[in-house]
Amino acid sequence: MPPIASLARTWVHANDAHLRQAVRIMVAVAVTFATYKLIGLQQGYWAVFTVLVVMQGSIGSTLGAALDRLLGTLIGAALGGIGLAFHPEAPLELCAILVVVTGIGGLVAAVRPQLRIAPVTAAIMLLTAPPGLPVQSFVADRIVEIGLGGLIGVLAALLILPARSRDLVVERTVAVLERIGTMLDEQAEALEAGKALPTSPNHRALRNALGAVEAAMKDADRERASRLANHGIPSAIPRTLWRVRNDLTQIGRAIDEALPGNAAAGLAAAAAMSLRAEGALARRCATALTAVKTVDRGTVVAGQAQFAESFDAFRRDPDAQTLDFDQSGRIFGLAFAIGRLHRDLLDLAKRVDEIAGGGRRGSRRGVAPPTD
Incomplete structure (x- = not known):
């Protein structure tokens, strides 16, 4: 066997687990992108981001990350939705609500570090909400997108070259x-x-x-x-x-x-x-x-x-x-x-x-x- 081929084979064998994880991520991202385009989610890139966050080296760790991500998103979306319900328009009002909402989310993350996405989600909700869109619709879309990404991540870990x-x-x-x-x-x-x-x-x-x-x-x-x-x-x-x-x-x-x-x-x-x-x-x-x-x-x-x-x-x-x-x-x-x-x-x-x-x-x- 030529030296280069031998070295390549050795490298592939030594990095087999990493290569399998790369394949799982690529397939999961492709499926997520196609799914959110197919069902017409306006900001479906949240689902893609979620897949990249939750995909871990094993089924159990992926499941745990997906559940933590979903729960953190629910809390953050609820906080962001409450903030948007006050219809902040002036920069000072928006800043005050942002400080309060992220402070509460930060407290949740400090008590349970697995939910550190909560204040991030709350801040994104407040800062990216399109004008005129109903708050409940905006919140529901984010939850659907995060849930879709988490579900596809877990299924990918379970079905594609599964790592127990x-x-x-x-x-x-x-x-x-x-x-x-x-x-x-x-x-x-x-x-x-x-x-x-x-x-x-x-x-x-x-x-x-x-x-x-x-x-x-x-x-x-x-x-x-x-x-x-x-x-x-x-x-x-x-x-x-x-x-x-x-x-x-x-x-x-x-x-x-x-x-x-x-x-x-x-x-x-x-x-x-x-x-x-x-x-x-x-x-x-x-x-x-x-x-x-x-x-x-x-x-x-x-x-x-x-x-x-x-x-x-x-x-x-x-x-x-x-x-x-x-x-x-x-x-x-x-x-x-x-x-x-x-x-x-x-x-x-x-x-x-x-x-x-x-x-x-x-x-x-x-x-x-x-x-x-």
């Missing part, structure tokens, strides 16, 4: 699990080298990535509530991932200074081995989630058991009595965090197993997989 929010949840969860595996390897390396591990920027990135998982899960739940799709992902998965993130944070605090020498010799190697096994389990969870298979536990249970034995031996060692309060607190905190991490990752593996089991039952019997 479930796929986005899985993709983002896999990215989180890979990051967790990397962070656990970093912590294991620090313990093996007997060095301190300063707070990693990966913690902030992990927090942001978990927020992205929650957002995708919310879109997937919206699809399920609308009976557009049933994602079959337990709602406990994002919560469990947050617990794992908290465990990582506690482990990081325990090793942000090197362990004392008399503790490092007995515990560091066993702790590092356990963390590596937990990191491998996180990656196997990612692999199983992608392939819709059960999770191979590997050596994680044996690694945790070996660490527990090492910790019990350390507690009986006379050297443990020589530690000061801070050193003792860090070592016992490390042991507690590693134990909790082990439990949380095993719980996550069970949730992934539920997805695999639900997927098989659903494919055989035509029933929806469990969601929790």
Whole structure:
């Protein structure tokens, strides 16, 4: 294959989701334009603008944006209509009504940011109303145009190369699990080298990535509530991932200074081995989630058991009595965090197993997989 063709194919594969979204938008815009021309809407470009605003990367997010856009438009149109009912003609009157109406709309948007279109709609209504046109007709036209754009946007997301929010949840969860595996390897390396591990920027990135998982899960739940799709992902998965993130944070605090020498010799190697096994389990969870298979536990249970034995031996060692309060607190905190991490990752593996089991039952019997 020629180099240019190979590069082009690689680029298309890497940007497949973006290209699909571009196709959905182009088709939706074309259909919207043709529809508003066909039914004779005077300002049908509002419908086109709405399609461009509401079209998101998945069905659930598009549905949410369309509903927020429609509700914000209803509120803004109502405010603008009330303002127009006073028939402002002088610039000073129009300015005063504009200030009041957009102020109310801004308050609505501040309370519920999803409705930030409300003050914009109210202002456009006041500033673009044709003279002599009945207020109720002007308001009704805007609502019809926005509703048309939102409807076409949702249908386009649903029918044209549909992108289910479930796929986005899985993709983002896999990215989180890979990051967790990397962070656990970093912590294991620090313990093996007997060095301190300063707070990693990966913690902030992990927090942001978990927020992205929650957002995708919310879109997937919206699809399920609308009976557009049933994602079959337990709602406990994002919560469990947050617990794992908290465990990582506690482990990081325990090793942000090197362990004392008399503790490092007995515990560091066993702790590092356990963390590596937990990191491998996180990656196997990612692999199983992608392939819709059960999770191979590997050596994680044996690694945790070996660490527990090492910790019990350390507690009986006379050297443990020589530690000061801070050193003792860090070592016992490390042991507690590693134990909790082990439990949380095993719980996550069970949730992934539920997805695999639900997927098989659903494919055989035509029933929806469990969601929790």
